[in-house]
Amino acid sequence: MMFLFIRIEEYPLEIEYVKEERTILGCRIVDIDYFMKRSMSLQLKHSKRCTSGYLQLIKEERVGLQSRFILKCNFCEKDLDIYNEEPSNEKSSTLNKAVVWGTLATGSTYSHTDKLFSVLNIPFISKYSFYKIQRELSTVKIS
Numbered sequence: 001m002m003f004l005f006i007r008i009e010e011y012p013l014e015i016e017y018v019k020e021e022r023t024i025l026g027c028r029i030v031d032i033d034y035f036m037k038r039s040m041s042l043q044l045k046h047s048k049r050c051t052s053g054y055l056q057l058i059k060e061e062r063v064g065l066q067s068r069f070i071l072k073c074n075f076c077e078k079d080l081d082i083y084n085e086e087p088s089n090e091k092s093s094t095l096n097k098a099v100v101w102g103t104l105a106t107g108s109t110y111s112h113t114d115k116l117f118s119v120l121n122i123p124f125i126s127k128y129s130f131y132k133i134q135r136e137l138s139t140v141k142i143s
């Protein structure tokens with residue numbers, strides 16, 4: 001029996017860097033209680049079925065300030081989703097209505113609030129959606 005020993009120091013070390021790319025940039029407004037409970041619950045439930053993977057954020061679908069985040073397991077490739085606020089059956093999300101209401105209640109305008117959100121690095125609602133919600137709010141009867 002013969003052994004052949006090779007000294008690894010004689011070979012140049014190759015280092016492979018994997019750059020982590022961020023798929024979603026900027027900031028978002030979240031209902032922190034809902035978001036944290038939902039995200040931990042999703043990971044926990046998934047880990048019971050798939051012990052080798054973890055959920056990664058791969059995509060975002062936005063409607064104004066409301067975001068739907070798509071998560072994908074890096075092992076079994078199962079897709080799951082989570083919103084930044086609890087989804088409701090209303091036409092407009094609570095956040096979208098709140099930002100229109102808040103803008104008008106403070107005597108501000110679409111462009112002022114748009115600039116504020118730009119500075120905060122939060123994608124804002126479109127002008128069309130803003131005025132559509134404004135029209136909806138104007139028909140609400142306060143009793």
Ligand SMILES: [Zn+2]
Nearest residue numbers: 050053073076
């Ligand atoms: Zn998995």
